[in-house]
Amino acid sequence: xxxxxxxxxxxxxxxxxxxxxxxxxxxxxxxxxxxxxxxxxxxxxxxxxxxxxxxxxxxxxxxxxxxxxxxxxxxxxxxxxxxxxxxxxxxxxxxxxxxxxxxxxxxxx
Numbered sequence: 749x750x751x752x753x754x755x756x757x758x759x760x761x762x763x764x765x766x767x768x769x770x771x772x773x774x775x776x777x778x779x780x781x782x783x784x785x786x787x788x789x790x791x792x793x794x795x796x797x798x799x800x801x802x803x804x805x806x807x808x809x810x811x812x813x814x815x816x817x818x819x820x821x822x823x824x825x826x827x828x829x830x831x832x833x834x835x836x837x838x839x840x841x842x843x844x845x846x847x848x849x850x851x852x853x854x855x856x857x
Contacts, residue, residue, distance in 0.1 A: 767802060809821065
């Protein structure tokens with residue numbers, strides 16, 4: 749099983765809807781700057797930078813400085829602790845779907 753603190757960091761980072769939105773925007777591009785992320789106008793540049801710091805600490809984004817700009821890129825492998833944790837509980841869903849399948853067969857043979 750994955751380290752609990754790693755899973756917790758990823759969950760906390762993605763629990764905030766603004767951070768989750770930023771992560772999704774970053775994941776849709778190859779690389780993006782803070783300025784580009786701020787253009788939507790809903791969050792200040794300072795707030796975007798703070799959210800990016802949290803995403804980086806959770807291992808969800810990486811940064812590449814180039815001159816005065818810093819480019820951010822999604823790290824899909826950063827989601828691995830969360831995916832591993834969810835897979836561990838996959839048995840719960842398989843059992844529920846099996847029960848649902850049985851129920852549906854009983855209702856409509």
